[in-house]
Amino acid sequence: xxxxxxxxxxxxxxxxxxxxxxxxxxxxxxxxxxxxxxxxxxxxxxxxxxxxxxxxxxxxxxxxxxxxxxxxxxxxxxxxxxxxxxxxxxxxxxxxxxxxxxxxxxxxxxxxxxxxxxxxxxxxxxxxxxxxxxxxxxxxxxxxxxxxxxxxxxxxxxxxxxxxxxxxxxxxxxxxxxxxxxxxxxxxxxxxxxxxxxxxxxxxxxxxxxxxxxxxxxxxxxxxxxxxxxxxxxxxxxxxxxxxxxxxxxxxxxxxxxxxxxxxxxxxxxxxxxxxxxxxxxxxxxxxxxxxxxxxxxxxxxxxxxxxxxxxxxxxxxxxxxxxxxxxxxxxxxxxxxxxxxxxxxxxxxxxxxxxxxxxxxxxxxxxxxxxxxxxxxxxxxxxxxxxxxxxxxxxxxxxxxxxxxxxxxxxxxxxxxxxxxxxxxxxxxxxxxxxxxxxxxxxxxxxxxxxxxxxxxxxxxxxxxxxxxxxxxxxxxxxxxxxxxxxxxxxxxxxxxxxxxxxxxxxxxxxxxxxxxxxxxxxxxxxxxxxxxxxxxxxxxxxxxxxxxxxxxxxxxxxxxxxxxxxxxxxxxxx
Amino acid sequence: xxxxxxxxxxxxxxxxxxxxxxxxxxxxxxxxxxxxxxxxxxxxxxxxxxxxxxxxxxxxxxxxxxxxxxxxxxxxxxxxxxxxxxxxxxxxxxxxxxxxxxxxxxxxxxxxxxxxxxxxxxxxxxxxxxxxxxxxxxxxxxxxxxxxxxxxxxxxxxx
Numbered sequence: 001x002x003x004x005x006x007x008x009x010x011x012x013x014x015x016x017x018x019x020x021x022x023x024x025x026x027x028x029x030x031x032x033x034x035x036x037x038x039x040x041x042x043x044x045x046x047x048x049x050x051x052x053x054x055x056x057x058x059x060x061x062x063x064x065x066x067x068x069x070x071x072x073x074x075x076x077x078x079x080x081x082x083x084x085x086x087x088x089x090x091x092x093x094x095x096x097x098x099x100x101x102x103x104x105x106x107x108x109x110x111x112x113x114x115x116x117x118x119x120x121x122x123x124x125x126x127x128x129x130x131x132x133x134x135x136x137x138x139x140x141x142x143x144x145x146x147x148x149x150x151x152x153x154x155x156x157x158x159x160x161x162x163x164x165x166x167x168x169x170x171x172x173x174x175x176x177x178x179x180x181x182x183x184x185x186x187x188x189x190x191x192x193x194x195x196x197x198x199x200x201x202x203x204x205x206x207x208x209x210x211x212x213x214x215x216x217x218x219x220x221x222x223x224x225x226x227x228x229x230x231x232x233x234x235x236x237x238x239x240x241x242x243x244x245x246x247x248x249x250x251x252x253x254x255x256x257x258x259x260x261x262x263x264x265x266x267x268x269x270x271x272x273x274x275x276x277x278x279x280x281x282x283x284x285x286x287x288x289x290x291x292x293x294x295x296x297x298x299x300x301x302x303x304x305x306x307x308x309x310x311x312x313x314x315x316x317x318x319x320x321x322x323x324x325x326x327x328x329x330x331x332x333x334x335x336x337x338x339x340x341x342x343x344x345x346x347x348x349x350x351x352x353x354x355x356x357x358x359x360x361x362x363x364x365x366x367x368x369x370x371x372x373x374x375x376x377x378x379x380x381x382x383x384x385x386x387x388x389x390x391x392x393x394x395x396x397x398x399x400x401x402x403x404x405x406x407x408x409x410x411x412x413x414x415x416x417x418x419x420x421x422x423x424x425x426x427x428x429x430x431x432x433x434x435x436x437x438x439x440x441x442x443x444x445x446x447x448x449x450x451x452x453x454x455x456x457x458x459x460x461x462x463x464x465x466x467x468x469x470x471x472x473x474x475x476x477x478x479x480x481x482x483x484x485x486x487x488x489x490x491x492x493x494x495x496x497x498x499x500x501x502x503x504x505x506x507x508x509x510x511x512x513x514x515x516x517x518x519x520x521x522x523x524x525x526x527x528x529x530x531x532x533x534x535x536x537x538x539x540x541x542x543x544x545x546x547x548x549x550x551x552x553x554x555x556x557x558x559x560x561x562x563x564x565x566x567x568x569x570x571x572x573x574x575x576x
Numbered sequence: 577x578x579x580x581x582x583x584x585x586x587x588x589x590x591x592x593x594x595x596x597x598x599x600x601x602x603x604x605x606x607x608x609x610x611x612x613x614x615x616x617x618x619x620x621x622x623x624x625x626x627x628x629x630x631x632x633x634x635x636x637x638x639x640x641x642x643x644x645x646x647x648x649x650x651x652x653x654x655x656x657x658x659x660x661x662x663x664x665x666x667x668x669x670x671x672x673x674x675x676x677x678x679x680x681x682x683x684x685x686x687x688x689x690x691x692x693x694x695x696x697x698x699x700x701x702x703x704x705x706x707x708x709x710x711x712x713x714x715x716x717x718x719x720x721x722x723x724x725x726x727x728x729x730x731x732x733x734x735x
Contacts, residue, residue, distance in 0.1 A: 118593070121593065121594060122601050305635065309635065
């Protein structure tokens, strides 16, 4: 078959099973866009390329398949950068295709030329500059293989205009690409696995730490078996939420800086940590030299570079998690850990009061109640996509995730502006699931233009805006650690209901606690997009995320919700 | 402490930038890096000398191993190694000192590869210590110019 480079792009996308591309055209990718209509691939036109990258990322996380973003050269490609770095830090499989100026112009500072492979070198799993149309099909095949195998990640293909225009005989490549330096997944060393089993069988106070790797390897059922077999408590990372049902009696919830007190207590009191598909991020460990001081550590990960990177493991296992867990299950002996579990049960009761939802309500509209109402009305079954900040932590703490792959959030890079476009991608991937984008007023305005995309695609994404008129998480740090000097965190915001309404999206504003549930219920009735703004407590105990581990503090040195709760709080009222 | 890493890489555009970029990003100080073809077509070999301890060198080797174009990396520091460095040294040598310089060159088993009116160019191969020793002695005559090729290394015997 005689095909142009532009046609080969779409032929290969079809060949790789792609059914949707998120993008925005421009001069250097025009030839490829010219052929789009010849192929049965849906194109979602974003308003800014960052939106395309986040949407492709959200699509990937919601579907488990590779998300594809497309942009033109120069500014189009550099606008993808934040989204690529976000996907890199959270191991999300993505392929970005960028136009590039013609080969003969590369290096001449031509119009809309940027060194995109150079710029994205440290934030991609791999990238390519295709200089010969003969190599294009194989390169795309390889890119998809690299993006979704092993520890997944973003791959970028930079495609000069003349390569898109050139013709060749197209033969779709088959089989695994030949990559002599690439080893996607290892099997566990049986001896090392036996050492891990020994530590597990000897342990009296084990805690399993479940990360993103558990969800990506599809091992939630194995994790449940292991936890129940061991009688171990299970704590999850932010990206590991949903790997273990929150309501399970062995669940101690999310760990880390804004984790649940119960999880952090359990980790600090454990004599064994079994870390699965997680990487001991600094937000998870707190002060490193005080981290889980009595615990031996078993660490299983698919990425050799993560083992012993932060925390020295007593047993480090480089392996595909599904194989390691499967084999480990056969080696774990039933041990009575009733004492440990009853201590955890005591902690569970003790720290319950630290949850604002268990305190008497003061009548103010506060974010945790909004999240709780969402959880109740959606039965904890919605696909929740967050932005980054206080609302993200409130969601993690109060949504009570029961299902795997139900929280999509920027964990590693902490990218504000991620929420709305990622929710668009997630809804495209899961058209029948109820998708809620929970965003703050700061991050929402970083990619607010994607409301246009939402309307153009008529996607039923529901947006819950947790509005406190601040860059709230930064303000919280200023309150707690920077002498309450609110430097550059106060936001003068637009009338969000009018703004969103101008896009034709039904919008509600909630100022009072009593109106909250009804507004959520109404938004859920819409068949297309819907928006609810919640003007929540701006400051004070109900305006902060608790508990919190101060930066540089040990994991169990937590700042708790102040006593007496929040009765009669007047701090940070909204102007009348 | 300097560690010697040996890396086999695919001979593809940008591989050097990927390797060097990764070292920069992970804050590794490269003392020397040499790259050249091997006997196998399409495969190049790098000898990378880094200023680091054993643990960090292991970490950087693991990160390098993740690069798709890197076929394999080994920290060969503690293995029986033959490590060599090539240096070209131009030294001032006129009538009076010429014979003396040539005698020193002989002692160090180096070679004179070019003779100028009032200078000699010397080619020296060996460990960094040997090259350094030679340079120190030659400095008394006046070193005009010097270039070093960086360490290349190979593990002794067959595996």
